[in-house]
Amino acid sequence: MKLDLREIASNVGKSYNYEIREECAESEDLRCTKPIVGSINFTNTGNLIVARGKLETEIELECSRCLEKLTIPVNVKIDEQLPIPVFQTAFVEQEDVDEEEEEPLFRDNVFDLSEYIRQVVLVEVPIQPLCSDTCKGLCPTCGTNLNQGLCNCPVDVEASPFAALASMLEEEDTEEKE
Template sequence: MRLDLTEIVTHLGKQISYEIDEPPIEDFGGGVWCVAPILGHVTFTNTGRHVVARGSFSTTVELECSRCLRAHSMLLELPIEEELQIAGHTIEMLEAADEDEIPEEEREPLFVDNIFDLTELIRQSILLALPIKPLCSEECRGLCPHCGANLNDGPCGCPPDVDANPFAALAEIFENEESVE
């Protein structure tokens, strides 16, 4: 969703609201899928030097659990809080505030030539909100290191894991060393 904010940019104090109803963003990579439409609202206000965007949106993403690799879904409800610097000034703004010309390089990449890329803002917000190590549940038991079975489905057929008690394994090694001597 790319919004033409020319109407707001050229009118100091102007405020416009939009409903957000976007299809899921598919292209996240790294085992993350957005699986529900993106719904919400956003209001843009021209405060003089900035167009201020305020609102919120919600969607559902599917993530791969970092322990058991199983996909699980996560509801995201995120705020929209963005200040878009207005590049250049309209006649109204020059009358309202005698500010220096804003250099080209300070332009918001999301906001170029009065076109605001709302989808890109949403995509960035979702990426920032994702956990670094997603877990399907705090109690996730992960995968068996030997056979790869998902231990959340119950114990696998492997013999009791010696790794579960590293001290027992160490004791065994010391015993063997002693018997060699």
């Protein structure tokens, strides 16, 4: 969704509420399991449009230990300032505008809400998501998901630091052979 804020940009003090309801754009780095809902208010404060609001959704991730799918709720507070291009009128040739100076999400008084949402939700994605703080992960030897039950591998591997070291060295050996 791209919002045309031209009318707000040209009227100091003018304010506009927008109810957010978007399907998540599926991409490699982001998968939502719920629509993105929320609200955002745009207010012209003079030389800025202040955007405030909130949105929420739920995203699907993979546990970094056991690789099972998990969903986490995402709540984002929106607090942005969009500079109003002062000399930008219908009569100004757009070629004259310094492209690099422009805010890419807010161009020609049009706010790219979908792209903005994608970016703020992405920021909320944890680097190492966990299905649970107590996730036991996968057995390093056989790959069994240890949350679902024990495997037949020796259980004292973690108990003894020497055994753990030995298994680490073993892993390195197999990696080198590959």
